[in-house]
Amino acid sequence: MKWAVDRIIDNIVVIENIDTLEKEEVDISILPFSIYEGAILTYQDNTYKLDETEEEKRRRIILEKFNKLRNNN
Numbered sequence: 001m002k003w004a005v006d007r008i009i010d011n012i013v014v015i016e017n018i019d020t021l022e023k024e025e026v027d028i029s030i031l032p033f034s035i036y037e038g039a040i041l042t043y044q045d046n047t048y049k050l051d052e053t054e055e056e057k058r059r060r061i062i063l064e065k066f067n068k069l070r071n072n073n
Contacts, residue, residue, distance in 0.1 A: 004038070005038060
């Protein structure tokens, strides 16, 4: 499963399932040390790990959409 970090509030991180858009709150202590808003995580073997490849892919898609919208106006 892949999750996006939606927001961080104190020691709670709100993550959103990329496929189902379901949101969950998890304690920051069980996430990778360098967690930040917008990070993409994979959940496998009861562990969350940063997925930098997926994050870069999603950022590139969003930037392309933004540029397309900006150029159409």
